[in-house]
Amino acid sequence: MSIIRQAIGWMSPAGPRARLSILIFHRVLRQDDPLLPDVPDAQRFDDILRWMSRWLNVLPLDRAIDLLVRGSLPARAAAITFDDGYADNRSVALPVLQKNGMTATFFIATGFLDGGRMWNDTVIEAVRGCAHGVLDLSGIGLGTHAIDTIARRRDAIGRLIASLKYLAPEERLQRCGEIAVLAGAALPDDLMMSRADVVALRDAGMQVGAHTVTHPILATLAEAGARREIDESRRLLETLLDERVRLFAYPNGKPGADYLPEHARLVRELGFDAAVSTAHGAAAAEDDLMELPRFTPWDRSRWRFGARLVANLLERPRPS
Numbered sequence: 001m002s003i004i005r006q007a008i009g010w011m012s013p014a015g016p017r018a019r020l021s022i023l024i025f026h027r028v029l030r031q032d033d034p035l036l037p038d039v040p041d042a043q044r045f046d047d048i049l050r051w052m053s054r055w056l057n058v059l060p061l062d063r064a065i066d067l068l069v070r071g072s073l074p075a076r077a078a079a080i081t082f083d084d085g086y087a088d089n090r091s092v093a094l095p096v097l098q099k100n101g102m103t104a105t106f107f108i109a110t111g112f113l114d115g116g117r118m119w120n121d122t123v124i125e126a127v128r129g130c131a132h133g134v135l136d137l138s139g140i141g142l143g144t145h146a147i148d149t150i151a152r153r154r155d156a157i158g159r160l161i162a163s164l165k166y167l168a169p170e171e172r173l174q175r176c177g178e179i180a181v182l183a184g185a186a187l188p189d190d191l192m193m194s195r196a197d198v199v200a201l202r203d204a205g206m207q208v209g210a211h212t213v214t215h216p217i218l219a220t221l222a223e224a225g226a227r228r229e230i231d232e233s234r235r236l237l238e239t240l241l242d243e244r245v246r247l248f249a250y251p252n253g254k255p256g257a258d259y260l261p262e263h264a265r266l267v268r269e270l271g272f273d274a275a276v277s278t279a280h281g282a283a284a285a286e287d288d289l290m291e292l293p294r295f296t297p298w299d300r301s302r303w304r305f306g307a308r309l310v311a312n313l314l315e316r317p318r319p320s
Helices: 003-011 042-055 061-070 088-099 119-129 150-164 169-183 195-203 223-241 261-269 302-314
Strands: 019-025 077-084 105-108 134-136 144-146 207-210 247-249 274-276
Touching: 003 042, 003 302, 019 061, 019 302, 042 088, 042 302, 061 077, 061 207, 061 247, 061 274, 077 088, 088 195, 105 195, 105 247, 119 150, 119 169, 134 169, 144 150, 150 169, 195 207, 195 223, 207 223, 223 261
Parallel strands: 019 077, 077 105, 105 207, 207 247, 247 274
Antiparallel strands: 134 144
16 A cells, blocks of 8 residues: 555545545646646646546545535545536546546536636737737736746736736726737637536536636625626526536635635525535535635646645645
8 A cells, every 4th residue: 555545544534534635627638738837638637537546535526525424434535626617628627537437526607608718718818829029018007028938928927817816807807808909819719618518527427516607706796796696607507407506616715815704605595515615625524514625736746746635634724
């Protein structure tokens, strides 16, 4: 038995003291993208799933939560989740999951289905498509950015996303549109899933959860707007799939910054069984089901990936 498997088993035993490690992914690319170095391609995702199969008991998220509550979770329990609803979740990630005999839960921001594009992708693709070595956004208060190398393009993307992230949704969309115009870039309309893709994931044995309509920072919205975002995303998915949608993921998901205690209360009132955040740590039976922790495994090497799994089990999530 490997050292990593032993360590995980010691910190994540079966039964009432069990811990559930919930992993977050967003995309799985067909091949490496130099502008998205942290996003796995199909081969790297396959490697990750094979490592997980050696060390962890990977369960569907809904079943894992049910077992956690009952004190019946197996040792080394884990679940896989995807956020947002990218088209490559079906075309690239799904076949790799099936090859490895694993399931995942896909949290869908419903407003981007059928040709939509998330604001951060507008920024990424505008910088990618800019034909010049400098992107001058000083006229809209976003500075001037050298983008004559891949590293500088990545840096510009990071700085722009950080500066726009917590703007009001309408202002953020306007700024993103202005960036695209000033970059002179043609933007893709095939990054996100179609409704048929969502149905296909469910029919393939995957689980679908809600992730709001337009992926806002809930903490920036009035309560009525937050309720509408959460409820309408669930209703669309339930109509599309003709089944109850049990799970929710908070956009961005940082407790106390991206969502607040009142949003956890809203999710409970709207009838979800559980909701996931992006607070680090592994879930325990005593944790609030409306604020379950998750983490993102960035590491490329097997041992670093394993070490991160172990380290995450040592963290305790901070609620909103």
